[in-house]
Amino acid sequence: MDGKLKGLIAYSSKTGNTKKLAETIFRELQNQCQVTLLDLKEHKIIDAENYDFILLGGWVDKAKPDKAVLKILEKIEPKNLGIFVTMGAMPDSPHGEDVKNNIKEILKKYNSLGYGICPGTVDEKVIARMKMIPDMIIPKSVKDKMVEPGNNSREATEEERIKVANEYKESVKNMEQKLLLT
Numbered sequence: 001m002d003g004k005l006k007g008l009i010a011y012s013s014k015t016g017n018t019k020k021l022a023e024t025i026f027r028e029l030q031n032q033c034q035v036t037l038l039d040l041k042e043h044k045i046i047d048a049e050n051y052d053f054i055l056l057g058g059w060v061d062k063a064k065p066d067k068a069v070l071k072i073l074e075k076i077e078p079k080n081l082g083i084f085v086t087m088g089a090m091p092d093s094p095h096g097e098d099v100k101n102n103i104k105e106i107l108k109k110y111n112s113l114g115y116g117i118c119p120g121t122v123d124e125k126v127i128a129r130m131k132m133i134p135d136m137i138i139p140k141s142v143k144d145k146m147v148e149p150g151n152n153s154r155e156a157t158e159e160e161r162i163k164v165a166n167e168y169k170e171s172v173k174n175m176e177q178k179l180l181l182t
């Protein structure tokens with residue numbers, strides 16, 4: 001192995017929460033390896049073979065990473081993969097536990113660099129749209145369960161974002177050491 005490891009940080013973000021997390025991970029990893037930051041809105045295809053590892057980021061939709069992330073994973077086969085997300089409910093809530101388990105399940109197929117989860121503000125327009133759905137389509141009790149976490153949602157703090165970045169720094173360091181030994 002020669003030179004620094006090459007990593008790709010690719011993210012999907014509708015309203016900016018995941019973008020910010022991706023940018024923090026990118027900034028924090030820069031000293032350690034050669035990283036590229038990419039917005040999946042602009043790149044539907046990733047040349048996975050050009051990278052030693054990939055960190056894929058998305059926003060949580062129905063307790064899973066959003067479609068853009070899942071679609072990319074259908075197209076590429078990264079060896080070393082990490083997944084990070086932002087979500088409207090709190091990551092330490094029971095719903096957060098479901099999200100964690102879903103991501104862990106996805107990562108089982110790969111050499112996992114781990115997962116990172118941060119809270120993210122739910123866009124006001126999303127909450128307003130949800131409230132407008134007639135009770136006949138989604139019962140009020142179910143809607144309330146979605147609207148309430150949305151109303152209580154918040155942006156991740158810089159500290160929370162850096163914590164995720166630091167965990168990836170550690171995973172990448174471990175991965176590098178393993179590669180040096182082989």
Ligand SMILES: Cc1cc2nc3c(=O)[nH]c(=O)nc-3n(C[C@H](O)[C@H](O)[C@H](O)COP(=O)(O)O)c2cc1C
Nearest residue numbers: 013014015016017018059060062063086088089120
């Ligand atoms: C269609 C839709 C579905 C969502 N589903 C969930 C969900 O299942 N669980 C959750 O905690 N947050 C959910 N959210 C909230 C987003 O995951 C959260 O606000 C995220 O931080 C947005 O990231 P972004 O700003 O990068 O787009 C949903 C948002 C949208 C628009």
